[in-house]
Each structure stands twice: as structure tokens, then as C-alpha cells.
Amino acid sequence: MSDSSTTETAEDEQPTTTTTTAGETVEEVQDEWIEYDFDGPAKFSATDLNVWYGDDHALHDITIDIPENSVTALIGPSGCGKSTFLRCLNRMNDRIKAARVEGSVELDGEEIYQEGVDLVELRKRVGQVFQSPNPFPKSIRDNIAYGPRKHGDINTGLLARLLGGDDREREEELVERCLRGAALWEEVSDRLDDNALGLSGGQQQRLCIARALAVDPEVILMDEPASALDPIATSKIEDLVEDLAEEYTVVIVTHNMQQAARISDQTAVFLTGGHLVEYGDTDQIFENPQSQRVEDYITGKFG
């Protein structure tokens, strides 16, 4: 059994340095992968990101670059901060009163934690799919058209109809495109006006993905999107995620290491206490992890 002890350094009174049995510190390991090189530009780059919930220090000095048009998996045990990190990327943490974020996150080189950031625009570019399916209690069509309607991209209101600016045809196209994008069109094309709550759990989750696609995002964040679903629905979501990566940048949090290994291009491992311990190509992380703790976690000895 490995002993994963944590020692605190007196330098800045923050438990940022973790020692593993192999004697390597997090800093040393980071030296290995902080240079993690990928082709193409970085979509997100976080630097020294810290998050507190009240007095609870949930994320410690996260520094990570996430490449464009690929699937990045965030794995780790419960409470390791992977969901917190995900919510930093579209500033959904702002909705939690006790949360405090320090550090920097850049989206396409632009800082999202600065004065004057338009959260509406940010969240239009960075969509999110939640852990349990949460379609609105509206029709399938209304669910998908909700975002574009609210942003004024599509107008089907009474006034628009009277003035002749009715976008109903465009809405039809959009609904079909998004449902096809979420691999749901075949199943629901004949009942677009039915309430979305009548769909099965897996269908609801794909509807939520379609709803996120409708506002034309660049990034889709997924917070354990398959954890509430059965194996068949899960495999559909996984196929979908791989397809989505051709057009979108996908960041997915998962408990399920097999899932991460199956669908992701690169994997970041968070371990207890809110530390990012290792980050690299998924194949490399699962076959040849640099850190003993990560190897223990992946082989199921710990975590």
C-alpha cells in the first residue's frame, strides 16, 4: 500500500507541495508536464488559479492549458475540485455566494476574470451540460430555441409575426441541426411539441447538449454528464462527445476512469485537496503516469 502523506512547507503557509512515496514533490512532477505540448492553439489557459468556498481552499494553484477542438477529461476522487475548476471556465462559480476565485483564466488569450467581462457573451461561447439532465418544463422545440430566442437571434413573438419578421423557418432549421448534432433527431423528430420532461433520462441529457449547441458555443463543459444514466444511454453520450470534439472544445468531468480513457484526448488528474497532480495525453496518463499517486489512483489502490 502506498502512503500518500502531505507535508506543509513553511514558505507561504499553503499546503501546495505534496510529497509522494516516490519522494517526488508536486513541483517536480509539474516540471515534467507543465511543458505538455500539443499541436494547435490553447483554448483555455489557467494560471495559478485558486478557489475558496468560505474558508475552504478548494483549488490550489492550478496551471493548465486546454487545447482547441479536443476532449479534455478531468478525473479524480470526490471533492478534489474538478467540478469547481470546470465551473471556473464559464464563471458559474460567480453564482455561488461563498466562492472566491483568484488567479487567471484566459479564453483565446483573453482574461475572463477581469472587470467588464460580459458574462452573457462568455456563457454563450462556453456552454455547459450538467450532471443530471435539467431540461426546462417546456416543449422540445422551446427548449432548444430558448437560448437563441432570449438572445434575440430568433424572433417568433407576436410582434415579429405581425411585422413580418417571423423567423420560424430559421427556428425549424436550428432545431433540426441541434437535435442532429446531439444525435437525438431520429428519436424525437415527430414530437417536437411534446414536453421535454416526457423523454427518457438519456434523451433528456442529449436534449440538454442540443440546447447548449443552439447558442453556437465554442466550448462545451460537461459535469459528469452520464453519471445519472444507464450504460446504453452513457455509450450514446460518449459517442456524441467524440463527435462533438471535431467542432467544439469539450472539457468533461468524470468519475469514471474507463470513460475518460475511452473518449478523451488528454486527461488532467486532480487529487484530494484541490491539487492538479498530473496532466498529459490520455494514453500516457493511463499507461505511464509520472506520479506514483496518480498510478495508485488509476489502478484503484487509492481514491
Added chain:
Amino acid sequence: MNTDASRNDLVKRGNSTLGVAAVLLAAGALLGALLGALALFEAFAVTDAVAGLSIARWFGVLLAGLGVALLGVGATSRAGLVRSEPDRTAGPVAGVAFSLVGLVIGGLLASQTLGFGTLWPIGALIVGAVALLLTVYPRGDLGATLPSGLLSLFTGIVVATGVIAPGWSWSPIPGSFTLPGDIAVPLLAIVVGFLVAWMAARAYGGFGTQGKQASAYLLVSASAAGMLALLVVLVSYIVVRGWAPMTEGVKWGLFWANWTYFYVPPIHRYVVIDGPVLWFHWPFVMNGHALLNDVNGIMPAIVGTVWLVLGAIVFAVPLGVGAAVFLTEYAGQSRFTQLVEVSTNGLWSTPSIVYGLFGWAFLVPRLGNGFSILSGQLVLGFMLLPLVIITSREALTSVPNAYRDASAALGVGKWETIKSVVLPAAMPGVTTGIILGIGRIAGETAPILLVAAGSPFPSDAPNVLTSFQLSATPPFVTNDALLQATSALPYQLYAVITAGVNKNAGLAWGTALVLLLVVLSFYAIGIASRIYFRKRLEA
């Protein structure tokens, strides 16, 4: 372990003799209680004779028979002749219940029959203690049946022998309270019948845990049935008395008129019709109060109530829902919201006469300097407001946060989210609050009396709809009818009753029935809209 005597059979087959006897016993006891209730509500007179014996005495015979049967059931169970699973004791609840009954009977016997005078507590305590002992000390089956059986037998004998008979009366406080025999007998039948049924239910379950289960079921279902029965009695009382005055003079028919005209009061016009006419005349709800009327009606009061309630809704609902949205969605948990919450609850429990007084002192002098519909609408609106806020807040907080998160993650702003997702999801709850509130304000008398009441029996209804007038100067829209006093159904009812004229009782009952119908139709609208809003949310 199998030798353990208290171990019961795992599988029980067939109906035990005990079960059958207990069901018959409980049915007889409940029948006695039901007949007692019917007699109490004057469905029949206890003095009537059936088969040569007055009904009062038949009650006595029934109770005595029930008592004997219950004692028999208990005795056969104690003797082990039937299969039962009694506890060691009948339990403290039954003990307390029967010792209280014993206290009452002992006290009455000591003071009224034996003439103990001021020493009556001695008799009360002795009988109470005996009842307690009889219930708690013997084994469960005997403890449950002995006191109730003896009580039923004793009461039955007392009633059957005519000691307590319709002619009998008892005045514990001479001159102010008298209990006549024709009320005492049905009351005894109800109380004793329920006690016997309670214990028969225990016998049905074999006196043990199962027995307590069965008796608890009997008690709670009897509470529910009693509640329902009370409602039915209340409503049917009003319907029976109000139906005849309400429907007096109703005429209707289909006519082919090739040139017929009739007067339509609300628009003061004669309408000419050439064709089929469905003619319908319902004087009680279509007439006002006038000398030449065939039947004097209450149309002005109906219209007054409808306007008062509608005005209160128009005033209170947007304000209340808006306040609830602010408190729930914008203001987080803070001292301020707590203060608002406490004061909202306080406002809701404020007596209506206080609202009325405020309206009388504050609104009436400022709105046309006289009693007016407008003042009434505002005061009723003040009363409706806290309930709308309370129920809307509850409905809004019960909307899942997942909806808000999903909307925010799509980049939709807070107000748009509230408008398009949160409020529609909360609408069924909000509507429920409004329905409850209408039930309260439509029947309010006190505030109307103080701020809106005019003549209780006017000849014409307030013409609110046709009195709107536009003007070039502020306030641009005026409505004289809103500034006039009005009658309203509860106010008219109050006026009829306090007038003390007995021949008008029909008018009062008819008004009450119409008030009930008006409130019910507001309910129907509310419930229909709640169903509509819920349908939109459901799959």
C-alpha cells in the same frame, strides 16, 4: 424459542370467530353513532315510536346489547375460547380515555343521583379510578372490553328504562344552560357508540399490536369521515334552506319571436331581436330591490362582491408576485428579508376589522370622501397581499435551481430567466395562493362595512363597466361608479340578519347560497387556471 407462549402464528387462515364478531359489533356501534348524529340534526324525532317503543328507548336497547356483546367478546377471548393475541395491558391511552369517562359518570352520579352535594368529587374520583384500574390492570383483551362494555351496558339500561328520556332535562347552570333529554340521548349514542367501535376494532385485530393498528385506523378514518360529514351537513343545510328563495320565480323557454324587444339593464337599452330567443328569467339573481318587483333580488350585491374581489385581485396579485420575486430571486437571505417575512406573516394574521378601520380612517377621506367600491377593493387587496406574497415565495423557492443554472449557462440574464422559466414553473403554486385568498376576502364583512357599504338593498347594481370616462386632464380616466358605495353579499347577509325580521330568513339563506356559489365559481376559475398552468409544465 418455540415454546415462547407469546409467539403468534406466522400464517393466519380464514376469518376467526373473533374477527366476525368484532366486525358486527363495530358496525352496530357505528350505526348507533350515525343514528345519534342524524337524530341530533333532526332527521327524525327521538320521541317517535317504532314497534311500540320510542326511538330513544331503542337507542338504550342497542347500547345495552352492544355492551353485553362486547363483554362477551372480551370474556371468550380471556377464557381462551377464541384465538387472540392480547398485550399484557390495554395501554395508557385507553386507560386515560376511560378514566375520564369514569370521572364524568362518577361525578354526575354522585351529585345528581346520590345527592353528595359538594362532595361529588369523591364519587368522581372513585369511579374514575375504578375505570382506570379496570382498563390498565387486566390483560389486554379484558382491559379493552370490560370498561367500555360496562359503560355501554350501563348507559343502555339508563336510557332503555327511561331514566334519561326525551322528557328528561338537566340544568347544571339553572336558567342559562339546559340539556334536554332529546339531545342527551343521541349525544350518548354517539359518544358510547364510538368508544365501543374503538374497542371492537381492537378485538378485530386480536387485541395485540394488530388490534391497536385496527383501532388507530378506525379512529383516523372516523376523523376524516367526520370532517367530510361536517362539510356536507354545512353545505346541505344552506342549500336546503336557500334553494327555494333562490329559485323563486325562475322562468325560461325558447320562443320564436319575429319582433321582440326586451330591456337589458346594464346598458340601459332595449334590444330588438328577430329570431329565436332563449328567454331566461331568474329574479333572485337578476333583480334588485324595488317595490314593483315580482321577487326582490340581490343582483346589486352579487355585482358588488364580484367587483370588490376583482379589484382586490388586480391590485394585490401583480404587487404580491413582484414582491415575492424580489425577495426570493434578488434579495438573498438577510435581516431585511427576514423582517419582511415576519411582517408578511403578521399582516396575514391581522384581523380584518383592523384593515377595515385603516381603510375607514385613511382611504375613505382621500378617495372621494365617502364609502366607495374603490376603497373596498384596496382594503381587500391589502388583505390579499400577504397571502399572495407568502404562497408565491413558497412556489418560487420550490422551482428547482437546476432550471436557473441551465438558463444562466446559456448566457440568459436573470430577469429573462425569471420571466421565461422560473415564473411559469411557479404559476400553479401562485394560483393556489390566489384561490385561497379569494375564499377569504369574498366573504369578508367587517372591512366592507367600514369602507364600502351603501344601502344593503339597492335597486341597481354599480355600473362600473360603462362608467369609465376619458378626460383631457389628469387623472385622464375616471369612473364615478367606483367611487360610489355598494352592497355586497356578506354585508347584505349581515344586514338581513341584524334587521331581526324573521320573515326575511328566506332572503338570508338565499343570499348565503348565492355567496357560496360566487365563491365556488371564483374557485372554479382559479382551479381551471391552475390545471392549465400545470398542464403546460407536464409531459
